[in-house]
Structures are given as C-alpha cells and as structure tokens.
Amino acid sequence: MTSQTVPTAWPAEALYRFLTIVGATVDIVPQPAGGLPGQHAAVCRGCDADYTYAVGVSYDLKKWAQGHSETCRALPRPTT
Numbered sequence: 001m002t003s004q005t006v007p008t009a010w011p012a013e014a015l016y017r018f019l020t021i022v023g024a025t026v027d028i029v030p031q032p033a034g035g036l037p038g039q040h041a042a043v044c045r046g047c048d049a050d051y052t053y054a055v056g057v058s059y060d061l062k063k064w065a066q067g068h069s070e071t072c073r074a075l076p077r078p079t080t
C-alpha cells in the first residue's frame with residue numbers, strides 16, 4: 001500500500017488543484033502574473049510549466065492540468 005501526502009493548505013488563488021505523481025501540484029489560478037483580465041492558467045508548482053487560457057476555466061485548461069500532473073516528475077522547491 002502506498003501513501004501520499006496531500007498539501008492541506010491551498011494558495012488563496014487556486015481554484016482547482018491536481019496532485020502530481022511525486023507530490024507537487026498543478027494549480028488553476030485566475031489572472032496569472034502578467035496575464036490579461038479574465039485569463040486563467042494552470043501552473044505546475046514542480047517545474048513551473050504553465051498553460052494559459054483566454055477567458056475563464058475551460059475544459060482544455062483542466063485537461064492540460066490533469067495530463068501534466070500525470071506525467072511531471074519535478075519536485076517543488078523546499079519551502080524551509
């Protein structure tokens with residue numbers, strides 16, 4: 001049996017969160033840094049890859065986040 005540690009505290013901006021196979025997260029956030037009003041993005045907290053969608057949260061955005069979380073093996077930088 002395997003166990004995974006799921007971060008319990010979400011960033012306030014995260015609307016959806018996908019867990020990668022190594023414990024990082026892919027967060028869907030509104031108006032990413034440098035983005036335009038209304039834009040949303042999926043951002044991997046492990047490798048910093050991102051995918052931006054023009055307006056709102058689309059099926060494509062969730063699909064990218066799901067797909068990336070299934071394959072990314074980058075670990076998030078330690079916070080301490």
Ligand SMILES: [Zn+2]
Pocket residue numbers: 044045046047048049068072073074
């Ligand atoms: Zn990644």
